[in-house]
Amino acid sequence: MGVKMEQSLMLSILTKGLPGAVTHPLYLEYNSRKREVDNVLARYDNYKVLRDYSSTINALLSMCLFYRHVMGHMQGATSFYTSVNKGNEKECPIKIGSFLFDKKQQGHLWSAVIKFNQIQDKYQLSPKFFEFSETIQFLRNCKELFEIKEHEEDDTV
Secondary structure (H helix, E strand, C coil): CCCCCCCCHHHHHHHCCCCHHHHHHHHHHHHHHHHHHHHHHHHCHHHHHHHHHHHHHHHHHHHHHHHHHHHHHHHHHHHHHHHHHCCCCCCCCEEECCEEECHHHHHHHHHHHHHHHHHHHHCCCCHHHHCCCCHHHHHHHHHHHHHHHHHHHCCCC
16 A cells, blocks of 8 residues: 555646656655644644645645755756856766766756746745755744745735
8 A cells, every 4th residue: 555645736736747756755744744844833833824825835835845855956967067068169078877967958957947946936935935844943943934925915004
């Protein structure tokens, strides 16, 4: 009997076309953390402000885990490639196993990194937002984000 994998629309969109070796651990962590999120939201009044935003919380959780499992590695790879080739007249591709990471591949990854950064900027998600080890810290980050948004929308003096 296998583990039932809960589907997150956001995670499905973000991971479309990625190999199972990448997506399987991501979905395992998503399911585990989603259970923790649901438990905290149900049990602790300190987080009741988030209860009405479960779909947004799930989307943010998906983005955080995607960042951790995929985007962080892509940013690292593009940064490493750039530093290896900085100042070189001739390109120095990097071979990783049987994969050749060259200027064309770097361009594809860099494009994805830029798009993800644009999403972060649009929704005011700082890199700190994505950094958490415990689920409760993720919820604290969400609560802070929602409180900031609430103050921005409140035009009372």
